[in-house]
Amino acid sequence: MSEHHQRLPHPVGSMSTHRIEALADGVFAIVMTLLVFDLRVPEVPAAELPGALFSLWPKFLGYLTSFVLLGIYWTGHRNQFNFIKRADQNFHWLNILFFCAVCLVPFSTGLLSRYSGTWLTVAIYGLNLIAIGLMLFVLWTYATYRYHLVDPDLPPPVMRLARQRSLLAPAFYVVAILVGLINPRFSLIIFALVPLLYIFPGLQHFWTYLAHRG
Amino acid sequence: MSEHHQRLPHPVGSMSTHRIEALADGVFAIVMTLLVFDLRVPEVPAAELPGALFSLWPKFLGYLTSFVLLGIYWTGHRNQFNFIKRADQNFHWLNILFFCAVCLVPFSTGLLSRYSGTWLTVAIYGLNLIAIGLMLFVLWTYATYRYHLVDPDLPPPVMRLARQRSLLAPAFYVVAILVGLINPRFSLIIFALVPLLYIFPGLQHFWTYLAHRG
Amino acid sequence: MSEHHQRLPHPVGSMSTHRIEALADGVFAIVMTLLVFDLRVPEVPAAELPGALFSLWPKFLGYLTSFVLLGIYWTGHRNQFNFIKRADQNFHWLNILFFCAVCLVPFSTGLLSRYSGTWLTVAIYGLNLIAIGLMLFVLWTYATYRYHLVDPDLPPPVMRLARQRSLLAPAFYVVAILVGLINPRFSLIIFALVPLLYIFPGLQHFWTYLAHRG
Amino acid sequence: MSEHHQRLPHPVGSMSTHRIEALADGVFAIVMTLLVFDLRVPEVPAAELPGALFSLWPKFLGYLTSFVLLGIYWTGHRNQFNFIKRADQNFHWLNILFFCAVCLVPFSTGLLSRYSGTWLTVAIYGLNLIAIGLMLFVLWTYATYRYHLVDPDLPPPVMRLARQRSLLAPAFYVVAILVGLINPRFSLIIFALVPLLYIFPGLQHFWTYLAHRG
Numbered sequence: 001m002s003e004h005h006q007r008l009p010h011p012v013g014s015m016s017t018h019r020i021e022a023l024a025d026g027v028f029a030i031v032m033t034l035l036v037f038d039l040r041v042p043e044v045p046a047a048e049l050p051g052a053l054f055s056l057w058p059k060f061l062g063y064l065t066s067f068v069l070l071g072i073y074w075t076g077h078r079n080q081f082n083f084i085k086r087a088d089q090n091f092h093w094l095n096i097l098f099f100c101a102v103c104l105v106p107f108s109t110g111l112l113s114r115y116s117g118t119w120l121t122v123a124i125y126g127l128n129l130i131a132i133g134l135m136l137f138v139l140w141t142y143a144t145y146r147y148h149l150v151d152p153d154l155p156p157p158v159m160r161l162a163r164q165r166s167l168l169a170p171a172f173y174v175v176a177i178l179v180g181l182i183n184p185r186f187s188l189i190i191f192a193l194v195p196l197l198y199i200f201p202g203l204q205h206f207w208t209y210l211a212h213r214g
Numbered sequence: 215m216s217e218h219h220q221r222l223p224h225p226v227g228s229m230s231t232h233r234i235e236a237l238a239d240g241v242f243a244i245v246m247t248l249l250v251f252d253l254r255v256p257e258v259p260a261a262e263l264p265g266a267l268f269s270l271w272p273k274f275l276g277y278l279t280s281f282v283l284l285g286i287y288w289t290g291h292r293n294q295f296n297f298i299k300r301a302d303q304n305f306h307w308l309n310i311l312f313f314c315a316v317c318l319v320p321f322s323t324g325l326l327s328r329y330s331g332t333w334l335t336v337a338i339y340g341l342n343l344i345a346i347g348l349m350l351f352v353l354w355t356y357a358t359y360r361y362h363l364v365d366p367d368l369p370p371p372v373m374r375l376a377r378q379r380s381l382l383a384p385a386f387y388v389v390a391i392l393v394g395l396i397n398p399r400f401s402l403i404i405f406a407l408v409p410l411l412y413i414f415p416g417l418q419h420f421w422t423y424l425a426h427r428g
Numbered sequence: 429m430s431e432h433h434q435r436l437p438h439p440v441g442s443m444s445t446h447r448i449e450a451l452a453d454g455v456f457a458i459v460m461t462l463l464v465f466d467l468r469v470p471e472v473p474a475a476e477l478p479g480a481l482f483s484l485w486p487k488f489l490g491y492l493t494s495f496v497l498l499g500i501y502w503t504g505h506r507n508q509f510n511f512i513k514r515a516d517q518n519f520h521w522l523n524i525l526f527f528c529a530v531c532l533v534p535f536s537t538g539l540l541s542r543y544s545g546t547w548l549t550v551a552i553y554g555l556n557l558i559a560i561g562l563m564l565f566v567l568w569t570y571a572t573y574r575y576h577l578v579d580p581d582l583p584p585p586v587m588r589l590a591r592q593r594s595l596l597a598p599a600f601y602v603v604a605i606l607v608g609l610i611n612p613r614f615s616l617i618i619f620a621l622v623p624l625l626y627i628f629p630g631l632q633h634f635w636t637y638l639a640h641r642g
Numbered sequence: 643m644s645e646h647h648q649r650l651p652h653p654v655g656s657m658s659t660h661r662i663e664a665l666a667d668g669v670f671a672i673v674m675t676l677l678v679f680d681l682r683v684p685e686v687p688a689a690e691l692p693g694a695l696f697s698l699w700p701k702f703l704g705y706l707t708s709f710v711l712l713g714i715y716w717t718g719h720r721n722q723f724n725f726i727k728r729a730d731q732n733f734h735w736l737n738i739l740f741f742c743a744v745c746l747v748p749f750s751t752g753l754l755s756r757y758s759g760t761w762l763t764v765a766i767y768g769l770n771l772i773a774i775g776l777m778l779f780v781l782w783t784y785a786t787y788r789y790h791l792v793d794p795d796l797p798p799p800v801m802r803l804a805r806q807r808s809l810l811a812p813a814f815y816v817v818a819i820l821v822g823l824i825n826p827r828f829s830l831i832i833f834a835l836v837p838l839l840y841i842f843p844g845l846q847h848f849w850t851y852l853a854h855r856g
Contacts (some may be wrong), residue, residue: 020659021664022664025664025665025668026668028668029665029668029671029672030668032669032741032742032745033669033672033673033676033745034750035745036745036746036748039746039749041749041752041753041756043756046757046759046760049757049760049762049763050762053753053762055768064742067741067742067745068738068740068742071738071742074665074738075731075735075738077736078657078661078734079657081659081661103685104723107810182855199735204744206670213679
């Protein structure tokens with residue numbers, strides 16, 4: 001960028017990413033917190049409290065799973081912005097669509113824990129997660145296209161690996177939805193296990209290794 | 215600005231915009247997330263769930279429309295702060311009034327999706343959007359008046375175009391309210407189509423072009 | 429500050445104010461947005477909607493008043509941090525107590541608009557506002573004591589004026605609570621008028637003038 | 643760090659802590675604000691309002707205690723980030739688990755104030771607080787292990803003291819849970835008194851003293 005450009009106000013077509021990141025952090029913080037709203041304090045006589053609390057376990061499991069899945073997506077979004085240095089209007093809009101899908105998670109989680117044996121709710125929850133994952137993929141693909149929003153030093157294997165990784169979870173969710181046709185409980189197990197793929201240190205070291213190698 | 219001024223603490227009459235932007239991001243993040251609160255998990259027997267979910271479609275559409283409209287206004291506000299470099303007390307207050315209108319969107323959206331065939335709710339929703347748009351116009355007009363809060367390098371055509379653009383949506387909403395007198399459904403179509411004007415790449419390239427030309 | 433100190437990690441006894449400001453912006457954004465939660469979409473036949481909406485006016489007025497009052501307090505807090513450059517643990521805690529009072533505003537506003545003719549709710553609302561105002565006074569007094577958290581260049585008249593201004597609103601609220609013993613409606617008028625004192629340009633120019641004179 | 647490294651994009655294995663801090667501030671701001679949601683405006687005839695408000699006192703006390711306890715944990719988290727200069731993926735995940743425990747506080751507080759005489763709710767509240775405290779301990783232990791995320795200048799006594807301090811509160815909560823087996827009311831007193839340990843200036847000066855001595 002020429003020195004002349006740097007001293008002009010940033011043109012609208014090339015903005016800093018600071019406020020997208022701030023909105024992202026706000027949206028994720030609220031969505032994560034609202035998940036707990038589904039855990040309502042039971043209104044029963046004190047003697048029946050243990051049973052009433054125990055019957056909350058599907059909601060509690062739904063809370064934990066969605067919290068961790070949101071954690072994965074937040075981490076994924078944040079990792080992208082480690083490399084993304086600029087934003088343009090289209091990128092702005094793609095982020096808003098991403099947030100739009102993220103904000104639906106408390107609803108689809110609530111649906112899943114209320115009707116946990118139904119394929120329909122499994123499918124809606126899975127589609128919601130797929131939508132978030134695909135939006136992350138679109139964000140990264142758009143940002144890295146001809147390096148127009150990312151650092152020119154970004155190593156191609158990191159770029160490729162990040163793209164593949166963002167498709168990994170949606171692929172599992174497609175499987176989860178299909179398996180749910182046989183038994184919706186199996187889907188729940190897949191939803192709960194996917195996070196392990198991302199937290200599992202092996203994959204992560206590979207990722208870090210690539211990030212350093214470039 | 216003289217060097218002497220730069221080393222004094224910022225006088226109250228000329229403050230950085232950092233915290234207005236932080237409050238804006240917080241308010242938009244929460245308002246966008248609260249929109250989903252209107253999508254309540256139905257409490258019906260599992261067999262009736264498909265029908266119950268299907269009957270949520272006006273709420274879902276309302277959610278999507280308001281989310282995207284809020285996205286437009288957030289983007290508009292953020293675009294302004296690309297050029298706005300300072301704030302004073304009046305500008306502060308104008309922003310608080312802007313947020314005040316933004317925070318009413320979940321209420322007016324809920325009203326519209328609960329009573330979607332009524333002109334009254336169309337008018338309230340439209341007036342809420344008009345209020346937000348006019349506040350954006352006022353913010354920009356105030357900030358650019360004699361360049362007192364914006365960068366002196368801001369090209370006049372950008373300043374003018376931004377002013378005009380912020381009046382574009384309110385003009386459509388006036389039409390939407392009037393058309394609603396004939397049939398409220400028509401208003402809903404206009405509300406849902408206005409975002410396309412802003413996302414449509416043609417207009418946007420024009421905008422970017424002007425931003426670079428100045 | 430010696431160069432040696434600047435290169436050490438900030439000791440706990442002297443921290444940057446960045447995260448207090450971030451928490452403040454988050455708390456105010458949420459509290460302002462939650463105020464609207466009291467405006468519930470009426471559940472009536474469409475024909476009765478105009479009447480049902482009209483009967484929301486005390487809640488709507490409560491929303492507006494509290495929003496603007498919170499805007500004043502947010503502005504007051506933000507103005508202080510224009511001058512406050514450091515934080516210590518005590519200052520941290522005083523801020524948390526300040527937020528604790530701020531977070532009660534949706535509750536006291538809800539109480540006031542639900543029971544608007546009762547002195548008790550007027551008194552609770554007034555006490556809540558007084559608590560916020562006094563905390564602002566305490567924050568400023570603590571921060572400016574021997575200049576230990578503020579810029580050493582802060583002119584004494586600004587320091588004094590800011591202290592006096594933060595006591596101005598609480599004084600009016602004491603009057604409002606007392607007047608409420610005669611007629612609670614009078615209190616509501618005072619609550620709604622106080623913001624004008626802060627927005628009124630005259631006072632503000634005086635403030636700016638002093639800020640520049642120091 | 644070599645100059646060459648500083649100019650490369652931060653590798654994923656060594657990221658800035660900025661967005662973790664932003665998410666933390668968002669989560670704490672929302673959780674603190676949501677605590678008030680448990681204080682519902684009573685729906686009674688105006689004449690019965692004083693009694694209805696008075697019967698809210700256990701909820702009010704629960705609000706205050708949890709607000710202050712969250713304040714302590716926020717301060718603890720923030721104090722850690724005074725010294726933590728980098729983040730890696732594992733640290734990221736540990737923070738998300740920390741937030742997961744923090745977000746449960748409105749639920750466990752609601753449970754405690756609804757069923758305040760029951761040991762079960764005392765135990766759940768205590769376990770929630772212990773989980774938060776232990777996560778803080780884990781965060782600090784992980785970050786300071788071989789100094790890999792903290793400033794190399796961090797004095798060992800500060801590191802050790804911070805580790806011990808983060809175990810102080812959980813130890814008291816274990817006592818509170820055990821004492822609750824005798825009488826749950828005693829537990830409430832311990833919960834309410836623990837904050838004083840952290841606010842008490844003596845301990846704090848000791849902390850500051852150590853922070854300066856290193």
